[in-house]
Amino acid sequence: MANQQSSNLESSLWNAADVLRGKMDASEYKNYLLGLIFYRFLSIKSLQAFAESTDIQDQDIQMIKDAYEKYLSAEDDTSKFIYNSLLSKVGYYIEPKYLYSNLIAEINSGDFELENLEKALHELEVSTNGQTSQQDFEGLFDDVDLHSNKLGGNLRQRNQVISDTMLALNDIDLLGHNGDVLGDAYEYLIAQFASDSGKKAGEFYTPRQVSDIISQIVTYKRNAGDNQIRTIYDPAVGSGSLLLNVGQHVQDPSLIQYHGQELNTTTYNLARMNLMLHNVSYEDMDLRNGDTLDKDWPVEEPYQFDAVVMNPPYSAHWDNSNERLSDPRFRDYGVLPPKSKADYAFLLHGLYHLKENGTMGIVLPHGVLFRGAKEGKIRQKLIEDNRIDAIIGLPANIFHSTSIPTLIMVLKKDKDNSDIMFIDASREFEKGKNQNNITPDNIAKIVKTYKEHQDVNKYAHVASYDEIKENDFNLNIPRYVDTFEPEPDIDIDEVKNNIKDLDAQIAQVQKDFDAMAADLVETDVKSDDKK
Template sequence: MSEDQKKQLESQLWNIANTLRGKMGADEFRDYILGFIFFKYLSEKMHLYANSLLTEEDITEFTDIDETSADGKEMLEAIEEESVANLGYFLYPSELFHALAKKGAQAKDNFILEDLTKVLKHIETSTQGSDSEDDFEALFEEIDLDSSKLGKTVNQRNDLIAKVFTHLDAIDFKLDDVEADVLGDAYEYLIGQFASGAGKKAGEFYTPQQVSTILAKIVTADKQSGERTLKSVYDPTCGSGSLLLRVAKEVEDVDGFYGQEMNPTTYNLARMNMILHDVHFSRFDLRNEDTLEHPAKEHADLRFEAIVANPPFSAKWSASTIHETDERFSDYGKLAPKTKADFAFVQHMVHHLDENGTMACVLPHGVLFRGAAEGVIRKYLIAERNYLHAVIGLPANIFFGTGIPTCILVLKKNRHGVDSKTDDVLFIDASQGFEKVGNQNQLRTEDIEKIVSTYTARESLEKFSHLATRAEIEENDYNLNIPRYVDTFEEEEPVDLSAVADELVALENEMRTTNETISGFCKELGIKTPFKHE
């Protein structure tokens, strides 16, 4: 698919999404349109898979199977078994998106809301008792077809949904093109569009693509030559799952995707996003719970090769004394403050980082210099563990819903140089590299490339980066504020005082001439001069 065709698809989907807008906020009609797109995806996937099983049967088209006949039922039973085992779910021919869209487009007998409710429920129940059950459980619970926001009457709601289905049905998602992730890219585009309209809430589910790209390239920097398979990637605050999927674009393959998300709506979106990007249900394990207070038991003993995260900035958490014996926090001597959980997320991630892994997370600038408990934790990570690998300062106003400047912390457990253990830290000040687009600042391609190449080379560049020794950091009492290490001061050009004096004399003479002219005019008019004329 060409770039123009891709943009056309994105535009089509966004226009259909706006059909649902009505009185809803961006985060509300997002759940409907993304859920319907996902249902269409599951339908087309099911259709293609079923047809692949029927190549040697008398009936070679899934939708031609008679669901009421004995032979048809037997055939569908066999297809269901294969489909649940391989796709993770099952749909009957009459339950496919196209069948509902076709019925909704009829002049008469076009009521589809009841059918749609049953179909979405059946997708979930078809997985019960199978390995994919957790991945499909309550997946469509945010789609409330009885909501008055879809229309005051049931017929109005039906007409609106039928209209959306008709428009979506006309779009070819090209799922048979295994080389292109057309729908996946379009889905990411829509998530980004919804984030731009969701204001402060956007931070709950979306990291700007430019920042995601930097994080993904950093944690896969060691994979750019040789073995390009990543064993595992983890995001403890995974939102819509976009960051995890961005990492996958930087390598040839990822064996396992892991994540945790507290918001149930966003958690559903993340699971849809995974499946829609053709990540098999056996390759991802996402959990819906508070990462700090209730870390997933299924992840407790796991260590990950790559960790990426954009945790909620300075979130509140319990900081309960019970956490003092939690192995994630117990070695540091202090817990992160109740009102600022930033370092609690860092500690959680460090705990789950594999010995040869890399983690990169976005945090507010305050983590670099705030004292008290945060200063103790920061010093422990550097002086006792030597985990801090790089600090990258980003421009202000690049995140949705907040204009604060942010930074990226990069940590590694196994930091070895060519001849000895590395204990220096790379500081990068990328705060000035951006372009303004609307109300947001955005990193350009060249800005991203400069950050990543400097990180990879670990080089000091004038007014941009500095490779600081442990002694320098100790001298600064483990304060990591970037201006202490990267001098971006621009010296002003020297002022030529003689030239300034000459300009002042010339100005004085010009003013005297002007005053004399005005005085002459006043004298001719017989009025008082507005100033004392010498």
């Protein structure tokens, strides 16, 4: 039933995008569609929170909306109480006249103006009595540019495009689905937009299959009692999908606090929306818009976490000026990652913020396993300090942003062994139309192999420290997992017999052809014409 609901919702959301397709790039129109979807979600959530705070929660949605307008439009103590209750419960407040459903009523009556929507979005940041809403809502709709000429050359055209978009979204039964289904559809849209707009548009989205692998590994043996994960950190948070996936794999997700940082402002806003769409309270999220490598964050408690997960941009440029050698994130390694390849900078940042008993999972390009110079020194130091727990090679072409093969590196600060687990899962996938897919069976095999920590022929190998040292601390997977499949032995006598059979068949065919040629009768076309 849930799968059917999700499928119907995804289809409806994608069809709603038709209003904006062709007017602008997917990277731009996703801002309008996702922003308006989110505003509608907040409107509905506001009504639900109001109903839970009163004695009318069992009534239908129209009765709840009528009561919401009645109580909150009055200027009395009851109104103030409900207003404060909403701010405390959901962290924001929407005036009755700015509810999404009331804006739809204005559209249907021909009274809608873009200015009304603009005020509605603004009111999420500043309430009617001048108090500021929770900072988590500030700037959420900055990318919904209602004055853009791409919506139309004049106000009437822009008004019509936004009206049509809102009407299309209003046909979706958000109340008929729980928060998880809505969140899944939201992530589905992010993936579709990333694929549609190409280039690096998918950099903010980690495929669910990869998230599942990381989530199951970092939560392994951490689902009981006081050992359960409480804090998760993603320094390159993107849309927040990786954070949320980890939260879904713990025993009690309600105990989780989510921390993350994102450089791109638009993507940072998507992450905040995504967490709220998954019913994460504003009190349990601490997201920041900033450059992870430029300036360390967080620097105040908590600054170390039970789990660190990350899918950073691959081989990005960064400022590796010498003064960073004194940065506590990098100073123990004596050198800095090269300016043109920040992969180890992200890794060391994440490791610095990992608790002693925590687990870190990071997606990286294969170059980090074998490149020399400064990266080689950092890699050797990580191995000598016994920080690297496992390396999992993934299939190529599984991300929206790149077709290169990638890997998951698992790191710990408190290992109970000195070896490294190598898993080569690069050849096990399901070929898709645009991207290859890691199937549930593929995922289960990877996780099972990691947990059992044993060699698997042509798939996995547990390498000792001495073995890795003999390889000059080169961690290239083929050095440890031999996936070579020898060609089968050739039976020369059988080949000779096959050739004899083919020669006999060719001779017979030639004989039959010659017989048919002899039966042909030449016809004099000219003489036939004279008769």
